[in-house]
Amino acid sequence: xxxxxxxxxxxxxxxxxxxxxxxxxxxxxxxxxxxxxxxxxxxxxxxxxxxxxxxxxxxxxxxxxxxxxxxxxxxxxxxxxxxxxxxxxxxxxxxxxxxxxxxxxxx
Amino acid sequence: xxxxxxxxxxxxxxxxxxxxxxxxxxxxxxxxxxxxxxxxxxxxxxxxxxxxxxxxxxxxxxxxxxxxxxxxxxxxxxxxxxxxxxxxxxxxxxxxxxxxxxxxxxxxxxxxxxxxxxxxxxxxxxxxxxxxxxxxxxxxxxxxxxxxxxxxxxxx
Numbered sequence: 001x002x003x004x005x006x007x008x009x010x011x012x013x014x015x016x017x018x019x020x021x022x023x024x025x026x027x028x029x030x031x032x033x034x035x036x037x038x039x040x041x042x043x044x045x046x047x048x049x050x051x052x053x054x055x056x057x058x059x060x061x062x063x064x065x066x067x068x069x070x071x072x073x074x075x076x077x078x079x080x081x082x083x084x085x086x087x088x089x090x091x092x093x094x095x096x097x098x099x100x101x102x103x104x105x106x107x
Numbered sequence: 108x109x110x111x112x113x114x115x116x117x118x119x120x121x122x123x124x125x126x127x128x129x130x131x132x133x134x135x136x137x138x139x140x141x142x143x144x145x146x147x148x149x150x151x152x153x154x155x156x157x158x159x160x161x162x163x164x165x166x167x168x169x170x171x172x173x174x175x176x177x178x179x180x181x182x183x184x185x186x187x188x189x190x191x192x193x194x195x196x197x198x199x200x201x202x203x204x205x206x207x208x209x210x211x212x213x214x215x216x217x218x219x220x221x222x223x224x225x226x227x228x229x230x231x232x233x234x235x236x237x238x239x240x241x242x243x244x245x246x247x248x249x250x251x252x253x254x255x256x257x258x259x260x261x262x263x
Contacts, residue, residue, distance in 0.1 A: 012120030084243035090114035096151035
Protein backbone atom coordinates (compact mmCIF):
# COMPACT_ATOMS: atom_id res chain seq x y z
CA UNK A 1 0.00 0.00 0.00
CA UNK A 2 2.78 2.44 0.91
CA UNK A 3 4.64 1.76 -2.28
CA UNK A 4 1.53 2.42 -4.34
CA UNK A 5 1.00 5.64 -2.45
CA UNK A 6 4.52 6.82 -3.26
CA UNK A 7 4.01 6.04 -6.92
CA UNK A 8 0.79 8.00 -6.89
CA UNK A 9 2.51 11.02 -5.36
CA UNK A 10 5.40 10.77 -7.80
CA UNK A 11 2.97 10.90 -10.67
CA UNK A 12 1.00 13.83 -9.26
CA UNK A 13 3.86 16.27 -9.99
CA UNK A 14 3.54 18.08 -13.37
CA UNK A 15 7.30 18.09 -14.11
CA UNK A 16 7.58 14.37 -13.42
CA UNK A 17 4.57 13.70 -15.64
CA UNK A 18 6.30 15.72 -18.39
CA UNK A 19 9.47 13.66 -17.94
CA UNK A 20 7.47 10.43 -18.31
CA UNK A 21 5.80 11.71 -21.47
CA UNK A 22 9.21 12.65 -22.84
CA UNK A 23 10.84 9.26 -22.29
CA UNK A 24 7.69 7.42 -23.35
CA UNK A 25 8.73 7.75 -27.01
CA UNK A 26 12.43 6.90 -26.58
CA UNK A 27 14.94 6.20 -23.82
CA UNK A 28 17.09 9.22 -22.96
CA UNK A 29 20.10 10.21 -20.85
CA UNK A 30 19.65 12.51 -17.85
CA UNK A 31 21.36 15.31 -19.81
CA UNK A 32 19.03 14.96 -22.78
CA UNK A 33 16.00 14.97 -20.48
CA UNK A 34 17.25 18.04 -18.57
CA UNK A 35 17.81 19.98 -21.81
CA UNK A 36 14.03 19.90 -22.33
CA UNK A 37 13.34 21.81 -19.12
CA UNK A 38 14.15 25.29 -17.83
CA UNK A 39 14.53 23.75 -14.37
CA UNK A 40 18.06 23.43 -12.91
CA UNK A 41 19.86 20.17 -13.70
CA UNK A 42 19.99 18.97 -10.03
CA UNK A 43 16.21 19.45 -9.79
CA UNK A 44 15.68 17.26 -12.85
CA UNK A 45 18.10 14.71 -11.35
CA UNK A 46 16.02 14.66 -8.17
CA UNK A 47 12.86 14.03 -10.21
CA UNK A 48 14.59 11.20 -12.09
CA UNK A 49 15.69 9.69 -8.79
CA UNK A 50 12.13 9.75 -7.42
CA UNK A 51 10.70 8.25 -10.62
CA UNK A 52 13.35 5.52 -10.60
CA UNK A 53 12.89 4.71 -6.90
CA UNK A 54 9.18 4.11 -7.38
CA UNK A 55 9.90 2.08 -10.53
CA UNK A 56 8.09 4.33 -13.00
CA UNK A 57 11.44 4.68 -14.81
CA UNK A 58 14.05 2.03 -15.51
CA UNK A 59 17.76 2.71 -15.91
CA UNK A 60 19.80 1.01 -18.59
CA UNK A 61 23.58 1.24 -18.89
CA UNK A 62 24.81 1.56 -22.47
CA UNK A 63 28.59 2.03 -22.58
CA UNK A 64 29.36 4.98 -20.32
CA UNK A 65 25.86 6.43 -20.55
CA UNK A 66 22.85 5.67 -18.39
CA UNK A 67 19.58 5.76 -20.32
CA UNK A 68 16.18 6.21 -18.72
CA UNK A 69 13.18 4.42 -20.09
CA UNK A 70 9.57 4.10 -19.01
CA UNK A 71 8.42 1.10 -17.00
CA UNK A 72 5.19 0.35 -18.84
CA UNK A 73 4.05 -2.30 -16.38
CA UNK A 74 4.22 0.12 -13.45
CA UNK A 75 2.51 2.89 -15.42
CA UNK A 76 -0.43 0.61 -16.10
CA UNK A 77 -0.67 -0.23 -12.40
CA UNK A 78 -0.77 3.45 -11.44
CA UNK A 79 -3.31 4.38 -14.08
CA UNK A 80 -5.55 1.69 -12.61
CA UNK A 81 -4.89 3.03 -9.13
CA UNK A 82 -6.41 6.56 -9.44
CA UNK A 83 -8.98 5.34 -11.96
CA UNK A 84 -11.56 4.05 -9.41
CA UNK A 85 -12.08 7.57 -7.98
CA UNK A 86 -12.55 9.05 -11.46
CA UNK A 87 -14.80 6.19 -12.47
CA UNK A 88 -16.98 6.59 -9.39
CA UNK A 89 -17.69 10.20 -10.30
CA UNK A 90 -18.03 9.42 -13.99
CA UNK A 91 -20.70 6.80 -13.24
CA UNK A 92 -22.56 9.13 -10.86
CA UNK A 93 -22.57 11.90 -13.47
CA UNK A 94 -23.69 9.49 -16.20
CA UNK A 95 -26.66 8.60 -14.00
CA UNK A 96 -27.36 12.31 -13.39
CA UNK A 97 -27.40 12.88 -17.15
CA UNK A 98 -29.80 9.98 -17.72
CA UNK A 99 -32.15 11.04 -14.90
CA UNK A 100 -32.36 14.65 -16.09
CA UNK A 101 -32.80 13.70 -19.76
CA UNK A 102 -35.71 11.48 -18.80
CA UNK A 103 -37.26 14.31 -16.78
CA UNK A 104 -36.79 16.69 -19.72
CA UNK A 105 -38.52 14.40 -22.21
CA UNK A 106 -41.41 13.76 -19.80
CA UNK A 107 -42.04 17.45 -19.20
CA UNK B 108 -2.20 10.53 -22.06
CA UNK B 109 -5.00 8.57 -23.67
CA UNK B 110 -8.44 9.61 -24.81
CA UNK B 111 -10.22 12.72 -23.61
CA UNK B 112 -12.50 11.56 -20.80
CA UNK B 113 -15.85 13.07 -19.90
CA UNK B 114 -15.07 13.32 -16.20
CA UNK B 115 -11.62 14.57 -15.28
CA UNK B 116 -9.83 14.70 -11.94
CA UNK B 117 -6.99 17.06 -11.20
CA UNK B 118 -5.22 16.28 -7.91
CA UNK B 119 -1.69 17.63 -7.60
CA UNK B 120 0.90 16.34 -5.19
CA UNK B 121 1.12 17.93 -1.77
CA UNK B 122 -2.10 19.91 -2.11
CA UNK B 123 -5.19 19.59 0.07
CA UNK B 124 -7.63 20.13 -2.76
CA UNK B 125 -8.79 18.55 -5.99
CA UNK B 126 -10.83 19.59 -9.00
CA UNK B 127 -13.45 17.48 -10.77
CA UNK B 128 -14.60 18.68 -14.20
CA UNK B 129 -17.40 17.28 -16.33
CA UNK B 130 -19.28 18.37 -19.42
CA UNK B 131 -22.95 17.40 -19.59
CA UNK B 132 -25.27 16.82 -22.46
CA UNK B 133 -27.85 18.89 -20.55
CA UNK B 134 -29.02 22.51 -20.53
CA UNK B 135 -27.53 24.52 -17.65
CA UNK B 136 -30.89 24.80 -15.81
CA UNK B 137 -31.38 21.03 -15.72
CA UNK B 138 -27.82 20.41 -14.51
CA UNK B 139 -28.30 22.87 -11.66
CA UNK B 140 -31.71 21.42 -10.75
CA UNK B 141 -30.08 18.01 -10.26
CA UNK B 142 -28.11 19.40 -7.30
CA UNK B 143 -30.79 21.39 -5.46
CA UNK B 144 -34.02 19.39 -5.71
CA UNK B 145 -34.48 16.33 -3.51
CA UNK B 146 -36.29 14.12 -6.05
CA UNK B 147 -33.35 14.37 -8.47
CA UNK B 148 -30.59 14.04 -5.86
CA UNK B 149 -32.26 10.82 -4.65
CA UNK B 150 -32.26 9.39 -8.15
CA UNK B 151 -28.74 10.12 -9.32
CA UNK B 152 -26.94 9.84 -5.96
CA UNK B 153 -28.88 6.70 -5.07
CA UNK B 154 -29.45 8.12 -1.61
CA UNK B 155 -32.36 8.90 0.68
CA UNK B 156 -32.74 12.65 1.17
CA UNK B 157 -33.62 13.21 4.82
CA UNK B 158 -33.33 16.97 4.47
CA UNK B 159 -32.35 19.36 1.67
CA UNK B 160 -32.81 23.07 2.20
CA UNK B 161 -30.94 24.51 -0.78
CA UNK B 162 -30.37 28.10 0.31
CA UNK B 163 -27.84 30.17 2.25
CA UNK B 164 -27.69 28.91 5.87
CA UNK B 165 -29.74 25.89 4.80
CA UNK B 166 -28.49 22.36 5.43
CA UNK B 167 -28.80 18.88 3.99
CA UNK B 168 -28.74 15.32 5.25
CA UNK B 169 -28.54 12.19 3.09
CA UNK B 170 -28.63 8.53 4.05
CA UNK B 171 -27.55 5.46 2.08
CA UNK B 172 -27.77 1.79 2.94
CA UNK B 173 -25.07 -0.38 1.36
CA UNK B 174 -25.35 -3.97 0.12
CA UNK B 175 -24.51 -5.23 3.61
CA UNK B 176 -27.35 -3.26 5.17
CA UNK B 177 -25.10 -0.69 6.86
CA UNK B 178 -26.43 2.85 7.07
CA UNK B 179 -24.17 5.76 6.03
CA UNK B 180 -24.98 9.39 6.70
CA UNK B 181 -23.77 12.44 4.76
CA UNK B 182 -24.46 16.01 5.75
CA UNK B 183 -23.45 19.62 5.31
CA UNK B 184 -24.42 23.29 5.22
CA UNK B 185 -24.97 25.67 2.30
CA UNK B 186 -23.06 28.95 2.21
CA UNK B 187 -24.16 30.06 -1.23
CA UNK B 188 -26.81 28.87 -3.66
CA UNK B 189 -26.86 31.11 -6.76
CA UNK B 190 -29.24 29.56 -9.33
CA UNK B 191 -27.52 28.24 -12.46
CA UNK B 192 -24.21 29.68 -11.33
CA UNK B 193 -22.71 28.53 -8.05
CA UNK B 194 -23.11 26.39 -4.93
CA UNK B 195 -20.80 26.63 -1.94
CA UNK B 196 -21.33 23.99 0.73
CA UNK B 197 -19.62 21.80 3.29
CA UNK B 198 -19.74 18.00 3.09
CA UNK B 199 -19.08 15.39 5.73
CA UNK B 200 -19.32 11.60 5.84
CA UNK B 201 -20.65 10.91 9.33
CA UNK B 202 -18.57 8.64 11.62
CA UNK B 203 -15.52 8.54 9.35
CA UNK B 204 -12.02 10.00 9.81
CA UNK B 205 -12.21 11.98 6.55
CA UNK B 206 -13.24 15.26 8.13
CA UNK B 207 -15.29 18.11 6.71
CA UNK B 208 -14.65 19.22 3.16
CA UNK B 209 -15.49 22.56 1.56
CA UNK B 210 -17.02 22.32 -1.92
CA UNK B 211 -17.32 24.98 -4.62
CA UNK B 212 -19.57 24.00 -7.53
CA UNK B 213 -19.40 26.29 -10.59
CA UNK B 214 -21.99 25.81 -13.32
CA UNK B 215 -21.42 27.09 -16.82
CA UNK B 216 -23.50 27.12 -20.02
CA UNK B 217 -21.65 25.84 -23.08
CA UNK B 218 -24.49 25.77 -25.62
CA UNK B 219 -28.28 25.80 -25.16
CA UNK B 220 -28.09 21.99 -24.72
CA UNK B 221 -24.73 21.47 -23.02
CA UNK B 222 -23.14 22.65 -19.79
CA UNK B 223 -20.07 22.22 -17.63
CA UNK B 224 -19.59 21.58 -13.92
CA UNK B 225 -16.40 22.48 -12.12
CA UNK B 226 -16.15 21.06 -8.58
CA UNK B 227 -13.37 22.41 -6.41
CA UNK B 228 -13.06 20.44 -3.15
CA UNK B 229 -10.83 21.53 -0.26
CA UNK B 230 -9.89 19.17 2.59
CA UNK B 231 -8.52 19.90 6.06
CA UNK B 232 -5.14 18.37 5.20
CA UNK B 233 -3.16 16.79 2.34
CA UNK B 234 -3.45 13.44 4.13
CA UNK B 235 -7.24 13.60 4.30
CA UNK B 236 -7.50 14.46 0.61
CA UNK B 237 -5.28 11.53 -0.31
CA UNK B 238 -7.37 9.20 1.87
CA UNK B 239 -10.61 10.26 0.16
CA UNK B 240 -8.97 9.96 -3.26
CA UNK B 241 -7.89 6.41 -2.44
CA UNK B 242 -11.23 5.36 -0.94
CA UNK B 243 -12.82 3.89 -4.11
CA UNK B 244 -9.55 2.06 -4.84
CA UNK B 245 -9.57 0.51 -1.37
CA UNK B 246 -13.27 -0.33 -1.65
CA UNK B 247 -12.50 -2.06 -4.94
CA UNK B 248 -9.84 -4.15 -3.18
CA UNK B 249 -12.25 -4.95 -0.32
CA UNK B 250 -15.00 -5.94 -2.72
CA UNK B 251 -12.64 -8.27 -4.57
CA UNK B 252 -11.57 -9.67 -1.21
CA UNK B 253 -15.19 -10.15 -0.06
CA UNK B 254 -16.10 -11.88 -3.32
CA UNK B 255 -13.26 -14.34 -2.77
CA UNK B 256 -14.44 -14.89 0.83
CA UNK B 257 -18.02 -15.50 -0.37
CA UNK B 258 -16.86 -18.03 -2.95
CA UNK B 259 -14.59 -19.77 -0.44
CA UNK B 260 -17.44 -19.77 2.11
CA UNK B 261 -19.73 -21.58 -0.33
CA UNK B 262 -17.07 -24.21 -0.97
CA UNK B 263 -16.83 -25.14 2.72
